[in-house]
Amino acid sequence: MADAKVIPFDDDRARPGAQRPGRNGRRRPAPAGQGTPHGAGDGPDAEVSPLPARRAPERDGDAQDAVEDRERAPDGTAGRWERRIAGGLAFLRRRITGEYEVDEFGYDAELTEQVLMSLLRPLYEKYFRVEVKGVENIPSEGGALLVANHSGTLPLDGLMMQVAVHDNHPAGRHLRLLAADLVFMLPVVNELARKAGHTLACAEDAEQLLRRGEIVGVMPEGFKGIGKPFSERYKLQRFGRGGFVSTALRAGVPIVPCSIVGAEEIYPMIGNARTLARLLGFPYFPLTPTFPWLGPLGAVPLPTKWTIQFGEPIPTDGYPPEAAEDPMLMFNLTDQVREQIQHTLYKLLVQRRSVFF
Numbered sequence: 001m002a003d004a005k006v007i008p009f010d011d012d013r014a015r016p017g018a019q020r021p022g023r024n025g026r027r028r029p030a031p032a033g034q035g036t037p038h039g040a041g042d043g044p045d046a047e048v049s050p051l052p053a054r055r056a057p058e059r060d061g062d063a064q065d066a067v068e069d070r071e072r073a074p075d076g077t078a079g080r081w082e083r084r085i086a087g088g089l090a091f092l093r094r095r096i097t098g099e100y101e102v103d104e105f106g107y108d109a110e111l112t113e114q115v116l117m118s119l120l121r122p123l124y125e126k127y128f129r130v131e132v133k134g135v136e137n138i139p140s141e142g143g144a145l146l147v148a149n150h151s152g153t154l155p156l157d158g159l160m161m162q163v164a165v166h167d168n169h170p171a172g173r174h175l176r177l178l179a180a181d182l183v184f185m186l187p188v189v190n191e192l193a194r195k196a197g198h199t200l201a202c203a204e205d206a207e208q209l210l211r212r213g214e215i216v217g218v219m220p221e222g223f224k225g226i227g228k229p230f231s232e233r234y235k236l237q238r239f240g241r242g243g244f245v246s247t248a249l250r251a252g253v254p255i256v257p258c259s260i261v262g263a264e265e266i267y268p269m270i271g272n273a274r275t276l277a278r279l280l281g282f283p284y285f286p287l288t289p290t291f292p293w294l295g296p297l298g299a300v301p302l303p304t305k306w307t308i309q310f311g312e313p314i315p316t317d318g319y320p321p322e323a324a325e326d327p328m329l330m331f332n333l334t335d336q337v338r339e340q341i342q343h344t345l346y347k348l349l350v351q352r353r354s355v356f357f
Contacts, residue, residue, distance in 0.1 A: 105176075105205070106194030112174070116196050117163060123156075124163040127303050128262060134310040135168045137256055143210035144313065145248045146175065146217040147337050148258035149236055149345065150225035153267035153286045155179075156301065157260050161217060162196070164308045176209050177217045178202075182283070203247050210251035217258075218244045220334075227272070227284040233264040234349060236342050242334035245316075249324040249333075254313035257337050259344035262306030265355050267291070304355050307348050311340050 091114060094100050102108045124130050138144060148161060158177050165175040178201035184190045199205045201218065209216050219225065220239040228237060248255050271287030291298030314337065323329055 102195075105197070105199045105209075107176070107197040108195040109174070109197075112196050116192070117166060120159055120163050121167070124160055124167075127301075128160060128266075128306040130160055130164060130262075130306040130308060132164045132168045132308050132310075134312075135165070136170075137310045137313055138165065138169055138173065138215065139254065139313070140169075140171045140173075141213065143213050143251055143253040144215050144256055145206075145210065145244060145251075145253055146215060146256045146258050146310070147244060147341070148217065148219050149234075149260055149341055150219035150221040151228070151233065151260070152226060152263035152301075153269050153288070154301075155183075155226060156266065157263040158217065158219065160263075160306065161258065161260065161308060165215060173215050175217045176214050178206055180222060203243055206244070206247045207251050210247065210253050220244055223283040227269070227286070229272070230264070230268040230270055234261070234345050236338055236345075239334050239338050242330040245330045245333045245337070246324045248316045249319055249330075250321075252317040254315050254317075255333070255337055256313045257311040257340045257344070259309045259311065259341050259348060260306065261308075261345060261348040261352060262304045262355075265304045266301035268302075302356075305352075305357055307352070309344055309348060311344055314340075 091110070094110075100108065100110055138146070146161070146165075148157070151157060158179075162175040162177065165173055174197055177198040179193055179198045180201060183193050183198070184200060199209070206216055206218070221237040222240070224237040228235075245255070267286060267288050269286045269288055273285040273287060277283065277285035288298065290300075314333065316333075319329070
């Protein structure tokens with residue numbers, strides 16, 4: 001369509017007395033004195049000369065594409081779907097041919113962005129209806145260590161925190177979670193965790209990511225937090241030996257406390273089949289009001305309303321390098337982070353109207 005031109009009507013041009021068509025399709029005379037000999041425009045049969053035909057303006061490529069999209073579908077959906085299909089086919093081609101990149105930890109940015117995050121987003125937006133507060137406390141650039149409470153029987157809170165950081169931070173930053181050994185021992189889960197950017201919860205990997213300017217997430221409660229009974233909900237367990245504080249001090253990055261409300265109720269753990277857990281090699285085997293009594297249906301989480309709040313960052317770049325070896329300093333900073341998370345949890349619980357709304 002970019003080469004289309006307005007073709008002049010040569011027969012009208014050849015007749016100096018031709019009249020222009022009106023809106024109703026009839027020929028109408030030109031105004032008196034316009035395109036007529038002197039004194040010839042007074043009567044209804046006066047002959048007039050038509051205006052010269054004008055050339056249609058050329059359109060640039062983007063404008064032309066937009067016009068073609070509108071011509072194919074009035075609302076432009078046809079063009080959008082064509083581009084989505086083309087992008088999907090290109091993505092599959094790169095997957096098949098291996099023309100994609102992963103880092104040394106196995107992180108696949110393209111797969112995470114286009115597939116994994118898209119699968120988690122409906123759960124985040126529609127099912128748990130996560131509300132995010134204080135995302136501005138996460139730095140726009142450079143490394144930072146996010147420290148959060150852990151709960152819910154299954155580690156969905158870490159995945160929801162990952163979506164919260166990516167979708168709400170102005171810089172669209174990715175969260176790299178530190179996961180337990182068990183995650184990387186399970187088939188399929190191991191591969192997906194690596195592709196999503198998660199890595200083993202060890203000081204070496206965490207420090208390397210932080211020095212590279214990544215946002216790293218850690219949940220110091222570990223299995224003690226995620227597998228605690230429902231009667232102890234929102235009561236933080238021990239934060240280990242403060243290894244995460246030592247890592248942040250060595251990398252010189254801020255510590256951002258994170259409080260998550262809503263995850264405790266998705267699988268209310270009313271019992272623990274310890275014998276079965278030992279046979280399966282799990283740290284615990286949960287018994288909930290629905291699992292295992294309802295079979296696979298009992299594995300569906302309850303649709304609770306979530307709130308994730310990122311607190312004020314605690315800077316560590318003002319400490320000397322040897323501070324990472326000071327046990328008293330690590331204890332004090334660990335206790336400060338834990339108290340800030342616990343206080344925020346209580347505050348959010350008071351503000352919450354209902355578990356599900």
